[in-house]
Amino acid sequence: MLAGVLTALVGLAFGGLFAGGPAGRAALELVAAAACAAALGCLAGARLRPAPLVGLAGLAGALAFSVLVLFAGRLTDGASVVTDFGAAARDGWARLLTVGLPAAPDGDLLLLPVLLVWLAAFSAAVLVVRAEAVLAPLLPPLLGYIVALLLVASRGRSLFVLTGLIAVVGLALAVVRAAQLPGRGRIAAVAVGLTEDGPGAPGGAGASGEADQAGSDASGPTSRPGRGRSPSGLRSRSLAGAPSWRRPRAGQLAVGIPAVALMAALGTGLAVLSPIAEGNDRFDPRDHRHPPVDITSTLNPLVQVKSARGGAERKLFTVRLPSNDGKVVTDRIRTAVLTDFDGATWRDDSVFVRTGSVLGTDDTPVTTTGREIQMDVTAQAPGGPFLPTLGQPTGIRDATVSYAYQPSSGSLAATDPLRAGDRYVLTAQVPVADDPRLPDAHVARGTEILPYLALPANIPEEITYAAADAVGTETTAFGKITSLTAYLNNSTMFPVDLDARPGHSLGALKRFLDPGGVKADHHGYVEQFVTAFVLLARIESLPSRIAVGYLLDGRTSSQAGEFTVTSRQAFAWPEVALEGIGWVAFDPTDISKLKDRLPPPDPDDPTGGDGAAQAPEAQAADAVVRPELDRSADLGATGGGSGASSLWWVLLLVLLVVAVAVPAGIVGEKARRRRRRARAGPPAARVAGAWREVRDRLAERGLARSLSLSADQVADLAAARRGPLVGDQLALLAPLVGTALFGATEPDDTDARRAWELTAAASRELRRSDGVRRRVTATLSPVPLLPRRRR
Incomplete structure (x- = not known):
């Protein structure tokens, strides 16, 4: 078992x-x-x-x-x-x-x-x-x-508790098998001999579960003529020769199993406290096996935003979100994430992996909290490869398209061409809009965050000056973020222009942010605004990334929570990693001006003209009518738990169980032995059981269990150490034991009852003379259950 x-x-x-x-x-x-x-x-x-x-x-x-x-x-x-x-x-x-x-x-x-x-x-x-x-x-x-x-692998957690349980069960199995090991050259004594399966000598070999050797000391049992088979049916058997397994002794198990459980629990606790190996950063073979998942996009998703918004409108897909009185939890969906910037362009080198219906969150650099929602996505036209997601995905079901998943960013991509009618339902944790924790939030930290703080080499000083100018005297994370957003939202300094010159390299950003440059160079569109924000944020030690996707437009909603997404809703925005909240989106681009086309600069003006002062072309309608957001989400919901806290609770529970089970097991095993000794076997066996019982009570109080002591010697030692009343009871018991073991006639039931009455009287005298502390110590003492030393 x-x-x-x-x-x-x-x-x-x-x-x-x-x-x-x-x-x-x-x-x-x-x-x-x-x-x-x-x-x-x-x-x-x-x-x-x-x-x-x-x-x-x-x-x-x-x-x-x-x-x-x-x-x-x-x-x-x-x-x-x-x-x-x-x-x-x-x-x-x-x-x-x-x-x-x-x-x-x-x-x-x-x-x-x-x-x-x-x-x-x-x-x-x-x-x-x-x-x-x-x-x-x-x-x-x-x-x-x-x-x-x-x-x-580790998946951000350790297996210390499970390892401790395996150690407990493994050591318990070893204890049980060791208890089954037979001795060599020993025989089972008959009638009142051997172990708990056959009563032992007054010296108490049976009390420890050991078999006595024939012809040992005078106090040990000896085989007598005519008693080769006891009245109870016990028979002698030879254990010499080849080893054979036998039934484990209850005394050894009652002590051995709790002991190994305690050792395993203490070892597990020490391993948790040890800084040598925490167990949550183990080798993962997946890090060295990356079979190709063919996810290719001919262009950087960021540079496609402008062309998508300025081109012909195409229906891409329909999304359905849970609605609360017409309010939804988000106003945008994400298709791609860009992390790495080399000074010329953005890219993301994270690996896509094939996955099942569960989308793991262990490799994400920051835990997302907020509200768990389901988004139903149906493709309206062929496309791909990137699929709509939001927040931190945790699961996908009912998918009719083959997909791969990027755990670090939470992105999904189709591995086969996306067809019209393809559908899936995504489950994700989404941060709450206007989370009240934002003003006091700290940026996420850790080695997983470092890629989101990386900067390209040789950043122009104009960009560094712009970061300092934008942040000013702000010191908090949220203060810096809002200052950067307001700085870039200034339409006088940085007007949004659908016809702005493309490009987001360091050179383009230098021209865009340099206050002494040509005014026309300050015109920008989504790619310039989001790149500038992320670069300035990283200079200010704010971990950030670019998300590319689509804004939801309330005008395309056919019913509550259902939106048709078109190519002209393409957008990009920066996200900042905040501890305890997740990736939070901000908008340095003025969404209300996404359709603005500013007049070209005056060629006669050497400065390029003040584009900000020039009126934009009249717009027929707003760029996007954003849906009203549901701000009533449960802030306590989270995609992950505290593994360390759970581990400590489990360890504490294990220690409490051991602390209760070990004393209870000791007391229970003593009671079981007492009942068995008093009831099992012929009268001779019950008399020997009474002697073993009183020897156990003396052993609990420090009297040696040596096999070399005769019954009279034990009575004398008890009288000297525990008082004459105890000694008198044992002196009356000793002749009964001698007659049972060495007498010519078998004792009867009256002798057995008398032996147990004397044993009970001796035990009462021992308890009466004990203080409370010694009485508790004796009750919980495992000494009677331990193997006896032969000397």
């Missing part, structure tokens, strides 16, 4: 690969595989002698379990289930090393973890039955756990 529990814990480790983690459906199927494999392994190891037959039984069980459980939904497909099974077995490793975590618990991905858990559980169970080495059954589960650690 312990081997099965140990491998089930390994299955829980593999469960971390899949959605739901150790509490999900995948983990349940892995635990079921461990249980079935352990049961089959015990049966095959005991019933089938040839090793090849045992192996065939395990293989047949693994195939049957995999097909009937993992591919149950495909059994009606006929022979194709065999093809699917073969493909999963062939390609499973490659998919596990490339899929985004946590993965969907599909049979194709679960097959190899299930087979590994099955192999570990089946092998461990067979070794329990057949192997003589105590630690042999631990090897398969431990190897399986190592593989699980490699596949699961």
Whole structure:
């Protein structure tokens, strides 16, 4: 059973690969595989002698379990289930090393973890039955756990608690098997001899669970003629020769198992406190395996914004968002994220990975809080490759398009050409509009944030001066952000012009931000404004990135929460990473002026003319009518939890359980022994049990349990150390014990009852003479359960 529990814990480790983690459906199927494999392994190891037959039984069980459980939904497909099974077995490793975590618990991905858990559980169970080495059954589960650690990787969390549980169960299995080890050259004494299974001598060998050797000391039991078989049916058996397993002794288990549990709990706690290895930054083989996912875009998405807004209008897709009295949680959707700027153009080198229905959040540099919503997206025309997302995606379902996911940015991309009618439903955490925590928010920090602070080499001093001028005396993160936004929103200094010169290189930004430059160079459009904001923000140590996507237009809403998105709603905006909130969008571009076309500069004016003073062409309508935002979201919702806090609570719970279970186990085992000694066996055995009971009570109070002491010597020592009243009771008990062991006639039930009455009287005198502290110490003392030293 312990081997099965140990491998089930390994299955829980593999469960971390899949959605739901150790509490999900995948983990349940892995635990079921461990249980079935352990049961089959015990049966095959005991019933089938040839090793090849045992192996065939395990293989047949693994195939049957995999097909009937993992591919149950495909059994009606006929022979194709065999093809699917073969493909999963062939390609499973490659998919596990490339899929985004946590993965969907599909049979194709679960097959190899299930087979590994099955192999570990089946092998461990067979070794329990057949192997003589105590630690042999631990090897398969431990190897399986190592593989699980490699596949699961860190994902920003440690597995200290699970490792501690595996250590507890593994050590407990070792204790149980060690307790089953037989001695060599020992025989089972008869009638009142041997262990708790057969009563021992007045010296109490049986009290410690040890078998006495024939002809030991005078106080030990000896085999007498005519008593080769006891009245209770106990019979002698030889344990000499080849080792054979026997039933573990309850005393050893009652002490050994709580001891290893305590050691494992303390070891786990020390490992958590140790700065040497926190366990949350383990090696991940996925970092070294990046099979190509063909996501290509011929142009930088940022430079396509202007052409999309100025070109012919095309319907792209329809999105449906939850609506609260016509209000929605966001007024924009994102298609791409740009992080890296080399001074000439923007790009993003993050890797897209194939994933299932769960979109992992462990690789995101900042945790997003706010409201969890679902967005239903339907394509209205062929396009791609980037797909609409928002906030921090956490899941996708009902997808009719093949997709890949970029965990660091939360971007989705179609791996096949997007067709009209393709659809998916995205679940995401979205920050709340005008979050009241913004004014006091701090920027996100950590090594994952560093790429969002990176600056190109040789930044012109005009740009650095512009950052200082824009921020002024602001010192808080939000103060700097609002100052930068207001600085670039100044239409007098930086007018929005759909006909502005394209480009967002350092040279273009220098001309755009230089207050002494030509006025016409201060005209800009979305790409200049967002690039300037991100560059100035990074100079001021604000981690930021560019998001490209679309603004939602209330005029295209056919019903509450439903919007048709067209190419003329293309837009880009900067996002800043704020701790405890997530990526927050800001608008340095004046959205109300996105359609403005300023007159060309006067060629006779050497300065290029004051474009800001020139009136823009009249506009027929606003550029975008933004939907009203729902500001009533739950700020406590979050896409991630505090792993460290949970870990400490689990460790505290384990320690509390151990602190309660160990004393309770000691008291319970003593009570069980007392009842068994008083009721089991013939009168001679019950008399010997009474003597062992009183010896245990004396041992709890420091009197040695040496086998060399006769019953009279024990009575004398008790009288000297604990008073004459205790000694008198033992002096009356000693003759009964001697008669039971060495007398010519068997004691009767009256003698057995008298022996236990004297034992109870001696125990009462011991408790009466104890103080409260010694009484509690004696009650909880494990000394009677420990093996006795022979001397």
